[in-house]
Amino acid sequence: GENVEQHPSTLSVQEGDSAVIKCTYSDSASNYFPWYKQELGKRPQLIIDIRSNVGEKKDQRIAVTLNKTAKHFSLHITETQPEDSAVYFCAAMQLSGGGADGLTFGKGTHLIIQP
Amino acid sequence: GAVVSQHPSWVICKSGTSVKIECRSLDFQATTMFWYRQFPKQSLMLMATSNEGSKATYEQGVEKDKFLINHASLTLSTLTVTSAHPEDSSFYICSARDLLAGGPIETQYFGPGTRLLVL
Numbered sequence: 001g002e003n004v005e006q007h008p009s010t011l012s013v014q015e016g017d018s019a020v021i022k023c024t025y026s027d028s029a030s031n032y033f034p035w036y037k038q039e040l041g042k043r044p045q046l047i048i049d050i051r052s053n054v055g056e057k058k059d060q061r062i063a064v065t066l067n068k069t070a071k072h073f074s075l076h077i078t079e080t081q082p083e084d085s086a087v088y089f090c091a092a093m094q095l096s097g098g099g100a101d102g103l104t105f106g107k108g109t110h111l112i113i114q115p
Numbered sequence: 116g117a118v119v120s121q122h123p124s125w126v127i128c129k130s131g132t133s134v135k136i137e138c139r140s141l142d143f144q145a146t147t148m149f150w151y152r153q154f155p156k157q158s159l160m161l162m163a164t165s166n167e168g169s170k171a172t173y174e175q176g177v178e179k180d181k182f183l184i185n186h187a188s189l190t191l192s193t194l195t196v197t198s199a200h201p202e203d204s205s206f207y208i209c210s211a212r213d214l215l216a217g218g219p220i221e222t223q224y225f226g227p228g229t230r231l232l233v234l
Binding site: 001032034041042043044045046049051089093095101102103104105106107108 | 149151157158159160161164174175208210221222223225226227228230
């Protein structure tokens, strides 16, 4: 099955600086890579995702890059703000026609934005 | 947007009892729902895939006789933790995909989770 590694486990950055979280996956058949933000005790919220036919995707201060050859993808957050503090999870999945695939998550990164 | 609810939001029970958790898609039909478990300060682990009208598919290491899943309708899946023990204490989260909507089919919408504490 799929195995997703995520680093670092904790990341502390100054407000206004950029944050980068990296993930690798093992199954070359995976073709969908979402990133979730989870605040304490709450449900994961999708913040950005990318399919394997795209190398980069950006949404305002958030961007995701994908390197299929190396089987790794990264989350980039620029101009960080205090409300960005949360746990971020990467995930991987193989999209199929039946649509019946669950997500394999990384272990999470606790992002701390220092004021 | 697609909304998924869970009930109850938290439950405390005695060891040996069974607990049922409901997952509902409120404004869309979900032929497939997923059940995840999250221990404190850990990641979400996929337990099983719930298929409407058929048996659930369990991930390796998840006991199907302990975690009973029923997907009786297109908007409801239930997870029953049978003979619960303290080690089953965890945060259980369901998700669903809206395969009939006009938006991306890959997006999973998560429920708010159910916190289970077994004494």
